[in-house]
Amino acid sequence: MIIPIHKIYQGLKPYWRILNIVVVFCFVYPFLQAQNNENLNLLRQDTLLVPSKDTSALLLPSDTLQSVVDTTAQNASGLGIEAEVKYSASDSIVMKGTNQVFLYGDAEVNYQDIKLTAAVIELDLDSSLTFAYGLEDSTGVAKGLPVFTDSQGSYEMKTIRYNFKSEKALIEHVVTEQGEGYVVSSLAKKSPDDSFSIKDGHYSTCDNHEHPHFYLNMTKAKVIPGEKIITGPAYLVIEDVPIYPIGIPFGFVPSTSSYSSGIIMPSYGEEQNRGIFLRDGGYYWAASDYFDLALTGDLYANSSWGSRVASKYKKRYAYSGSLNANYIVNIFSEKDLPDYRKTKDFSLTWSHRQDTKANPFQTFSASVNYSSSSYDQNNVSSIINPTLLATNTKRSSISYSRRFPNLPINFSANLLASQNTRDTTVSLTLPDLTVTMNRIFPFKRKNKIGSKEAWYEKMSLSYTGNIKNYITAKEYDLGDKKFPSQWQNGMRHSVPVSLNLKMLKYFTLTPSFNYTERWYTSSISKKWDEDLNRVVVADTSAGFKRVYDYSYSVSTSTKFYTMFTPWEKLFGDKVQKIRHVMTPSASLSYRPDFGAERYGYYDWIEYYDPNQDSIIRHEYSIYEGALYGSPGRGESGSLGLSIGNTLEMKVKSDRDTLGYKKIKILEGLNFSTSHNFMADSLKWSRINMSGRTKILGTNINFGASFDPYALDTTSRGTPIRINTSHYKATGKLARLESANLNFGVSIGSEKIKKWLEKRRGESSNEDIDADEPPEEEDYVNPLDRIDRVEDEFADTRGTDDGRAEVTDDGYTKFEFPWNLSLNYSFRLVNGEFEKEKMAFKKKVTSDINLNGDFSLTPKWKFSFSSGYNFDMKKISHTNLRISRDLHCWGMSFNLVPVGRYKSYFFSLRVNSSILQDLKYDKRSSARDNASFF
Template identity: 45%
Template sequence: MSTLALLSIVILMKYRLLIIFILSFLGGTSLYSQRAVAPGDSIPGAVSETAQQDSTALADSTAHKKQGLDAVVTYSAADSIVMTAGNWAYLFGDGNVKYQQIELTAENIEMNMDSSLVFAKFGLDSIGQEFGYPLFKDGGEEYESKTMRYNFGTKKGYITDVITQQGEGYVTAGRTKKMDNDVLNMVGGKYTTCDEHEHPHFYIQMTKAKVRPKKNIVTGPVYLVFEDVPLYPLGLPFCFFPFSTTYSSGIIMPTFGDENARGFFLRDGGYYFALSDYIDLALTGEIYTKGSWGLAARSSYRKRYRFSGNFDASYLVTRLGDKGLPDYSLAKDFKIRWTHTQDPKANPYQNFSASVNFSTSSYDRNNTNSLFNMDATQNTKGSSVNFTQRFPNNPFTLSATMNINQRSSDSSISVTLPDISVTMSRIFPFKRKHAVGAERWYEKISMSYTGYLRNSIDTKENLLFKSNIIKDWKNAMQHQIPVSATFSVLKYLNISPSFNYTERWYTSKTEQEYDLQQKRMVARDTTYGFYRVYNFDASVSASTTLYGFYKPLPFLGDKVQMIRHRFEPSVSLSIAPDFGSSRFGFFKDYTFRDEYGQNQTVTYSPFDGQMFGVPSRGKQGLVSFSVNNNIEMKIRTDKDSTGVRKISLIDKLSLGMNYNMAADSFKWSDLTVGLRLKFSKSYTLNLNMVFDTYTYGYDETTGRPYKIDKMRWNSGKGIGRLRTTGTSFSYTFNNETFNKLFGGGKSKSDSQNNSSGTGTEDGLNPEEDGTSEDGQKSGGRLLGKKKEAGETDADGYLVSKIPWSLSFNYGLNLNYGTFNPKKMEYNYKLTHSLSFNGNIQPTKNWRFNFNATYDFDTKKISYMTCNITRDLHCWQMTASFIPVGPYKSYSFSIAVSSSLLKDLKLDKRSNYRDGQQWY
């Protein structure tokens, strides 16, 4: 072809495009080329649009009238746009077509300029790898496929190898027809929660299905495929998958299994009620073939900036053994758990909170839903509900509490309802409102008030609701009024006098008599009425603070700058009358004739056992001595010649002792010593010690030791003998522990700086901007091979880490044990307690953890649990077992990780009752 001929063809093509543009403008078409990403390669153009559909693509959309589109269609391409004589536009390299809220992106796009048809497909690189899969967006929905043919006029399309995310799962299909109402009709579809879309580990094969995006999926016959192995026996004639963007009501599928003791069961099945945006409710039940059954209700509620909480109630009927045989037992138990927390911003003056954990004593032993029930080993439980009201610009605070304490070992229960306290914070009643001049001495006098009103009972669980509110319940009220002041004398001495008054109101008193058979005082008669029991005391204390400084001699160097000793001595005197005197009437003398015919007199109080006790007998003239010590040292740091660092040598060393001048005997108290040492910021040693200051004798007749009114220092045995002490400490070893000790590891900051990707020069990870190593755009696409990401160092090598930790807690207590008549001293009894736990992650997907308790008396591990977890990508494998102790058992489960298919699992477990031996 000659040059002239080529020039003529080019001129004709230009005029052709001009003619098309004019016709398009006159015809009102909206097809218009907005932009071309690669300048010079794009050829803008527009043609008249018809509504006639491509019969080869969509057989049901033919013979329509020609009509224009409702909006502008814009298109672009990163590489080039080629227009042909057949009114086809070819977009190469990241092509993009937009129409209203519809957007189509693909590596290759073919667009008919005379119709509303568009065809998209993937591209191939130099080695035959697929990339640039078509991505179709319609509002909030996205569909990714290998090929797609779509009609903008009818909004219908034909898709091959489509993939879309619905809820927590993914839907794929070989052939799909998209309808104008966004419904997808599929043949040979798959539903899975595995994100390995092209080769999932498992999926539900759907012979045919209708997908309503964000609503549901309705299928024909389905069956499960696991690792490419079809499980035809696990098929269903149809299936329904609902989706919802908000929480809604629905059925809770039960789990099934069997136990030797209670038989086959269906458990934890019921219905979930989405009551409102603030509260929900789940009603579940369980039933066993041997007669046991149970019901449960769980609810969570939350209102932002107001309150939040959880409520859990259950009722359980347990039948064990065969009726009519000795091993038959029937237990009816219930449990209530309730936690309520009020947001501090809701009301600064009012607060309501609850922490209820109440259950019958046998509930936790019969509730075996979990592998090991920690509550079954708890001997005590506590529940409380508290309401507090503070008044603005007022010193008074009102608090009401309900407390329930249980002891499972003997089914005893202690209930306090109500427990009301009224507190008045400290006030200065004599302080002038408009003070002029210096503060007067009486203006320093302060007082406060605390009042308690309690109603309680100690009984058994089965007798609680049969008790009498007057005869069985104890009720009382107590008032406490302390008055105090602090004065400075001689500038450095603080004098603090105080006066304390306590009054108790009781509604009953009990007269006692001596029982010769039991050889002790027993209750004889209880009288109900109003009784006042009071006591008061006065005291004065003096305290000051002394400082001592010591600078080491110069020839010892200047490393230690200064040593400081803070010494805080304190002495106080408190006096009180003898409230055991007959003029107060709080104590009585009872005279009886013993078995030997001798007259004996016993002093007792009719108010013994009452809620707030009784005043102490005997005069009190108590002198108390106490000292606190603190020793610190300042040393020069090596990093900075001018800087110093403070080190605590003895954080606190306290000693205290009392002397009762009014007592007839045993005037000295035990010596109490407290020691606190700070070894580091994370570890502090606390020791509280009590030293016995008296000697002992031994009664050969009764075989019992007794205390002698003779001080140890008078017998040459020192100031005192250690009676009791104890401490506990814990520590955790992990990867960083050895890095700090041996300096072989890098700090966290260094690790983070060196693990920012593959170590490119600009420090960026190629995948952070959506580009993979081969230059393809990832952008969160579903199709395509997934790259296994891993942490790398600055040189691009994969960082291999094995996180682990080992923690232990050790407790030590030293107390008096048995008495040694030869030495006339008590032998020591040492008790230990040790608990430890650990975890390790040898690989990215394997995890192992355990916790155990060691019993030093039996010299063996009393309790231990172990857990192994394996992340199988879209599945989760867990194994738990208790290898020792009375609760020896195991549990094994393989389940889908997604909560949507949580019932798709294999569960195998044993019951601790199966391993028990019955004699």
């Protein structure tokens, strides 16, 4: 009988963590035991005495004169000291004998690169010893504690006894900063190599040295500043309470300020589906000051695994970027079971940015975000992040551009990718090359003297050339597509020529000519397939194909202004004027019939259609489906019409009694349509409407599309537009085809605060006479005292030290920062066709999304995101998050209460990245709720 590995794990689960510690201890601890013993012996064999608490021998004699500042340089020759010792004090300096000095008040001693400051310093040049300590004030607080500074940094302590000759020191309560953490020791010995041997010290990333929120109590340790900390047995202490069961037999903490390579220790845990795991373990390579590389991986008990490559690079004033690649193999269930399956997911992200100072004429950038379609569904971080989970489309681009300073020429090269993770469709453009020539005026004179500019000098032209290689395919088929037969490729040239003229003073007339030429490498031919009973592509013939077309157009536009005074009884006396600005424009365009036989762009076939029992003539373009399309078929002469509208209101300003301000009622209301004179039917195009406005700071966008023609059905019952106006058929001007409306509201405490301040300022300007000072009032605006609380509430609020900010009148200043945003989207489209009414049923789809966050205190933050789809009548992905700043710790709780990814995630961890494994995580698996498992 074969027992699955995860069954064995269930039996060993109670002993898993104990087994980990025992294995590590047995294999690694003997190598560090010798080092720990040496550290302890250094403390025991120290030739320096522990500083005495008795300072009576150092008291200043009663008849000693006090000096403001005294600075002395003592010649140290013959005393075993290599350089002179400089010392000073702001209170007094007492000499005892020839080589004993007592310094009082801001005492300072300098020797070579060593600097020692303290309230009191005893200096004995005969023995090369110095002793420094602080003094307590009347409240019992120690002042002027010694600060020792050398080439390795500065250290604060309670007392220090230092030997200038041996460069050894015995220190009481030393505090040193090592990397992101602090080492505090009640007793430490400093060696000549600047290392510290300490006993009963603690290491923490908390900057509260007297009572840190947590620390590792090190029974014995050695600190090599700027390199590492090596400790013997240590245990965790939280809020001054020892947690003896949570300890380590030894420890190694790197504290270098520069990059260094090393092993990344994995984290271990358990998942219900994949079993126990070791995750995020690997190796970090600090290659140079310009880039690094991290190789990490995951291992699971059910044979699932993952690997990752991450790198960051930066060159100052040149470029910077990051690269991440992930590959995950997930195994679900067990072999020979019906629900067994295996997935392979990958993702690649690359971001590259060029510094603006690097090169003013060329740029290179990259933004790549590509992954397999199921990667985000199998990625826990995307389940927690609703934005990633709701993103169905990913786009990637790699771009290079070059500008030629002495020529009007620009060049750009792009690699583009678009991915739809919902239907696994991938679109690639490799490459997309573009050359543009900026607009030039070929007939403009360089030196104009006196004469007026001629009309032909206003003629301008430009050029755009573009070449592409493009394909759209399913993710699993992409590798099988052959180049170039199954890729779309081609080149397009576009040359617009235009002229800008003034006509009748108020009109702008713009005639233009547009020439477009396409180069293709293949064309198609079609045939009737009797088996499929439809027209299919018969053959694709390769070869260079040149396709061109051109068109003429002329356009004109102007503006009409209408001002009127509103009815005072309706709008009041504050509204002075309402202005309506209308911008009509019209254009005439002509395009020849490029479907004519002389161009050779179109072909035809005849076939018998048994469904219609007739001979059908099917005409088609031999460049159908080509990258840049094909020239239009049929002669076209059309008139384009559009009209834009804005509406503004002029009102009296509350701030300035003599001033006015403008308020936009309607920021835009636009209509557009066109009429093709040469079409044999359906000459009018659809009428498009779009608009935008703002109400109470909320942007509102809306639009609609109307069809002026009626509907009928074919012999098969398919609805089609007919050459009969909708007005003639129904008595209505046009038929609504689609409509949309969307708006978003975003409010918050800061916005309301600014609005209130603005209103108060406007009120004060209106109520206060500039010639007389305002009268004092007993009344206080309740908005200034809203939600004030008593002082005893202060310990639960506020500033970084956990206390609330108290105002001058003794009240706690209570603030409640919050933000709320609401977005609504409404869409109306054609649904099912009702033959009896000759109209489409309207299908309405709408959804609403709500996002927000608030902070009850500066330490607590709550955020949420949710929504509702009215069409599906379902709540969209909902995410609730609570976070708490615990000074040097951070706590967060993430909850997905409903839906496919229902789960929770609780985390309590140290904020410092160097102690990232000091954490507690508890989560449920969102995969248990996914329908695809």
